[in-house]
Amino acid sequence: MSSEPRASLNTAFTDRFGCRVPIMGTPMAGVSGGTLAAATARGGALGFIAAGHLSDPSALAEQVALFRALAPPEALLCIGFVGYSSMSVGFGRLQAALDDHRPSVVQFFAPALVPDADGCAWGNVAVAKKAGSKVVLQVGSVEEAKRALEAEADCIVAQGREAGGHGLRTELGSGTLPLAARVAELARGSERLLRPCVLAAGGITCGKGLAAALALGCDGAVLGTRLWASAEALGKDSLKRALVEAEADDVLRTTVFDTLANAYSPTPWPAPFDSVGALHNKTSKRWHGKEDELEALLAGGQGAETIAVFRAAVQAGDAESATVLAGEGVGAIGAIEPAEHIILRIEVEAIDQIRRMSGAIYVSSL
Template structure:
């Protein structure tokens, strides 16, 4: 068992990615109860949503002390800089085991988090992010590769997961021993977990595969489409951020299924930025009609490994078994 798993009393070295509007209370609590670190997707910092879903998670596992010690929340740093009410509410009303910050400088919020007793998790996308995270007091670093679904570094500014992990592991060993490292991006089964461990990680953060579970808040039809799509079916671009009026910093974009509207605009980003009105109307009509040829499904390159929709506990147990089998095979 790794130090990360021991620190949070995990049964497998796995954390749920705090996917905005998808990783709600049901999914986070199911992961925590199954022995993984369950992080509610506080995302854009919507107070009402975060309060409702975090309270649901607590209610689901309040009689299980071990599971409560595996429950936390994640936020987008640049949105917290605009409004930190959800973070403030969380700290004032609960005792999360961990709080994760991604996409921006974690330092302005770190003291509040550390003073609450929560472990600080910081996600990074390049080596230059790493010293800031350590300065902030991160106990856990998540090295996210561009294979990840949803928001992440652009292909030009980011790294591939399995080249990134060992470089970060070496840096941590030399400069911040005692800090745990999780790999993220393109990991959807026990083989990926074992590979990350072999490269020096202490565990993994998993999003896409846990998105495709019964407890996830994503629409059932979207999950069905994911289970039918292979690994060639996604791409990174700014298309869906433009269509949804999400003003993300330019070093980040969004991996999603390449549906009809994505293919129409993916090679005309500047044109879309300059005149988005017609395409936005098309997207918004698709959203009203749940037409996934026009509405985004944020998912990673590991989509090709997703062939069914399971409950989170069954999936985590399977991943644990797969990881053990893969490590035994590596060990000869």
């Protein structure tokens, strides 16, 4: 057999994080377990296990064990923590998780605007660095990005408003395109010897999105929704199928779902991180724009019943009424597929697209 030349994309991210493809699979609580992280790594990207609020250390240990069993031997163990909760409950749980699993990389999501009990930001970053982990910080605004630069993150994820799941409220965040370009520019201008990598997140589900991230000056892209609609993702098939059927127009960023979930969750997300990108379904159509009315209902006599009905929809995986987290790139998702195939296809498509762009450059003698 002849030896086929194989093209890949080398960036500061692939160099520093030791992966072949400049893609990170984002940690999604309840979705990104060890199986998905391992499948993402088999595709050549960086796969994350989501530790969520770390309220159940044995659940995390189980997912890490799955990852160790299924991932290629060279794959790095990467764990994503919710930034503000790893600060607000003290560092005991975080320290224990780091001691137990020694992850090569940790991400803190929504970390930058919530200082710890002493008013000091970045205590969790210091803990992770001391444990020898590389640190990825997710941000949704230029202000947050500046703080992440000060914290000397190894990598900053610039997550635009079109992302699925939690993020800054609409009026505080920015779109992926201008945010990622601006954060990459700020990182390039930083005075550190080794500038942090910057990844674009939000609305990226195909190779053209990865190519756009590189065009914006980023070192790669983050996939969330695209991997949520994968075979290996934890979570209900009924919700994944809803992603396949949805169009960009069907996605809404709203606080409605968190308001409902917070009413029974022991770990509510605080403002300004309490909006989610999700499919605009019966529940959000009923309450979006009427948040005050919803709050009043939940506080009143009918509150318990409303919460019970919503919770039942979540448990049944009823996409018409439950929260179906989704980013605006959902229109390009055509099937629930193995994560490895998704990564490989996006890599090939991005390379093709960059070559096509080069072909658009026309050189003439004046």
